[in-house]
Amino acid sequence: MHFQVSSEDFTRAGEASSAVKKALKKLGLPPDIIRRVAIAMYEGEINMVIHAKSGEIDVVITPDYIDMTLRDNGPGIQDVELAMQAGYSTAPEEVRNLGFGAGMGLPNMKKNSDEMTIDTELGVGTTVKMKVYINTPS
Amino acid sequence: MTVSQLAKHPSFTPAYLASEDHTLTGVYCCDLLSVAMGRAPADSAWVTVMGNLNAIAVAVLCDVPLLVIAENMGIDEDARKKAQEEGISLFQTELSVFDAALIIHKALSA
Ligand SMILES: Nc1ncnc2c1ncn2[C@@H]1O[C@H](COP(=O)(O)OP(=O)(O)O)[C@@H](O)[C@H]1O
Ligand SMILES: [Mg+2]
Numbered sequence: 286m287h288f289q290v291s292s293e294d295f296t297r298a299g300e301a302s303s304a305v306k307k308a309l310k311k312l313g314l315p316p317d318i319i320r321r322v323a324i325a326m327y328e329g330e331i332n333m334v335i336h337a338k339s340g341e342i343d344v345v346i347t348p349d350y351i352d353m354t355l356r357d358n359g360p361g362i363q364d365v366e367l368a369m370q371a372g373y374s375t376a377p378e379e380v381r382n383l384g385f386g387a388g389m390g391l392p393n394m395k396k397n398s399d400e401m402t403i404d405t406e407l408g409v410g411t412t413v414k415m416k417v418y419i420n421t422p423s
Numbered sequence: 424m425t426v427s428q429l430a431k432h433p434s435f436t437p438a439y440l441a442s443e444d445h446t447l448t449g450v451y452c453c454d455l456l457s458v459a460m461g462r463a464p465a466d467s468a469w470v471t472v473m474g475n476l477n478a479i480a481v482a483v484l485c486d487v488p489l490l491v492i493a494e495n496m497g498i499d500e501d502a503r504k505k506a507q508e509e510g511i512s513l514f515q516t517e518l519s520v521f522d523a524a525l526i527i528h529k530a531l532s533a
Contacts, residue, residue: 298477298480299477299480299481299483299484302480302484303480303483303484303509306483306484316465316486320465320484320485320486323484324460324461324484324485327460327480327481327484328457328460331457383456383473383475383477384454384455384456384457384459384473384475384477384478385455385456385457385477386457387455387456387457387458388457389455389457389458389461390457393457393460393461396461397461
């Protein structure tokens with residue numbers, strides 16, 4: 286599944302994650318897997334809109350895992366380790382007034398995915414890849 | 424307790440009733456959407472002052488069937504529309520977040 290995310294969509298953000306959520310429901314996947322994918326993807330979607338203005342999301346669903354790739358051409362992240370800390374945020378005031386910008390996004394994404402990598406370059410953009418296993422390898 | 428049973432409580436004014444037979448199993452309070460997103464339990468009533476579109480989106484993602492907007496805060500027009508599209512019930516109340524949640528909690532444990 287492929288989605289375009291753009292900045293005018295701030296209020297519409299969540300449509301890509303809702304669409305994926307519905308698709309996963311139709312496939313009859315366990316609710317906790319669906320919830321984790323939806324949360325991780327929505328946070329990623331919001332980050333693209335707030336911090337990078339726009340981007341693209343690709344989602345691949347296989348019998349074993351769900352793979353999400355979120356790619357943007359935004360400003361990039363200067364210090365990924367810092368950005369990953371709960372509570373760290375550069376979100377502007379108006380975004381906070383909407384209930385976002387608590388600095389919980391990246392930590393939420395990490396918590397709800399089994400694998401997560403961030404590729405980022407200042408002035409070039411950011412690519413976040415996340416994987417959620419359907420049958421957690423034990 | 425179902426959504427429609429709770430809707431009869433005098434403290435709440437239903438702005439939109441969907442999935443009336445949905446059984447509520449808890450109550451949750453938070454206004455920061457990123458926090459709520461990770462924590463609002465499925466099938467709970469979520470009490471918040473955020474009557475915006477993004478709150479509805481979070482409710483959808485968390486399988487929360489009912490959003491209770493406290494402190495007489497407004498509900499944006501596009502949020503109403505989204506609630507109808509997604510089948511999320513919306514109540515309004517002049518109570519504080521705590522008082523509204525306490526009433527729901529008592530109703531659920533009765
Ligand atoms: N796609 C992105 N492009 C640029 N910066 C980003 C991106 N995603 C996250 N960031 C940076 O990382 C910080 C932390 O992100 P996050 O944990 O989601 O918190 P929040 O979005 O609430 O600020 C952001 O404030 C921002 O500085
Ligand atoms: Mg974020």
